[in-house]
Amino acid sequence: MGRLKKLSDIRYGPEQYRLTRAKLFSRFWEIGTSTGLQALGSNESGSDAGEQIFSENKFRSNISLFEMPEIQDNGKIMRLKIVQAGEPVLRAQARQLTREEIIADEIQRLIRDMHETMRDAPGVGLAAPQVGMALQLAVIEDREELLSSLPAEELAEKEREPVPFHVIINPEITLLGDDTADFYEGCLSLSGFSAVVPRARRVRVAYLDEQGEPQSVEASGWYARILQHEIDHLRGTLYIDRMESRTFTSLDNWSRFWKGKPVREVVEGLSDPLGPIR
Numbered sequence: 001m002g003r004l005k006k007l008s009d010i011r012y013g014p015e016q017y018r019l020t021r022a023k024l025f026s027r028f029w030e031i032g033t034s035t036g037l038q039a040l041g042s043n044e045s046g047s048d049a050g051e052q053i054f055s056e057n058k059f060r061s062n063i064s065l066f067e068m069p070e071i072q073d074n075g076k077i078m079r080l081k082i083v084q085a086g087e088p089v090l091r092a093q094a095r096q097l098t099r100e101e102i103i104a105d106e107i108q109r110l111i112r113d114m115h116e117t118m119r120d121a122p123g124v125g126l127a128a129p130q131v132g133m134a135l136q137l138a139v140i141e142d143r144e145e146l147l148s149s150l151p152a153e154e155l156a157e158k159e160r161e162p163v164p165f166h167v168i169i170n171p172e173i174t175l176l177g178d179d180t181a182d183f184y185e186g187c188l189s190l191s192g193f194s195a196v197v198p199r200a201r202r203v204r205v206a207y208l209d210e211q212g213e214p215q216s217v218e219a220s221g222w223y224a225r226i227l228q229h230e231i232d233h234l235r236g237t238l239y240i241d242r243m244e245s246r247t248f249t250s251l252d253n254w255s256r257f258w259k260g261k262p263v264r265e266v267v268e269g270l271s272d273p274l275g276p277i278r
Helices: 099-103 105-120 152-158 221-234 251-258 263-269
Strands: 004-006 067-069 125-127 137-142 163-185 193-208 214-220
Touching: 099 105, 105 125, 105 137, 125 221, 137 221, 163 221, 163 263, 193 221, 193 251, 193 263, 214 221
Parallel strands: none
Antiparallel strands: 004 067, 125 137, 137 163, 163 193, 193 214
């Protein structure tokens, strides 16, 4: 198997175990069916920027998730298994990567495989915790072909435009202004469901790219939503923590009852007669 190379220890969840690189990259994601809502690496959007971190007393196990054998990279791109809600890694605070780790073969391979996995899903973003790695890394791409089947009115309402592929590592996000937008959102780690999620309309994100170089971007509309959704994943937060809970639905029922209806109409129609929906 080769010599084990330890990159780092990370805090994860209540169980302690090790994944070798060979084991990790043999976990293929089976091809799923495409849904009407492209997943935001997840599908569409999130809640407050508050971090959700496990109690220090309850979850202190250290896991060498990157203790792996040096395996020759044969250039093959793999589709990774996307973990589903309930996996502790989705609720963990992901750790930052050093520049040395970013440019190492293991992380470069992970980036390539995450890109392939996101495209295959299909999604517009994918965070490392979604493939079982509690690392502050996400890939983002909103392709023209995903937008081509959507009505022009919907694209305009969501301020959705193509976003080229890029990688965000160790991101720091700042919400800009008070404007918010409510839209249905889904997640590759909550397969088959969706809900209305309020998000900031504009954000600024400082991050490292795949070469470990500092970058900054200001985004609005759908791109801002994607960034918020993926960065939430790195903080252990899912869109269900931020959603209008009474709008939570299966995708089948979304298509049957709510597709095409204005979001505000849906929210008001589902509001609790005993009190405000929020």
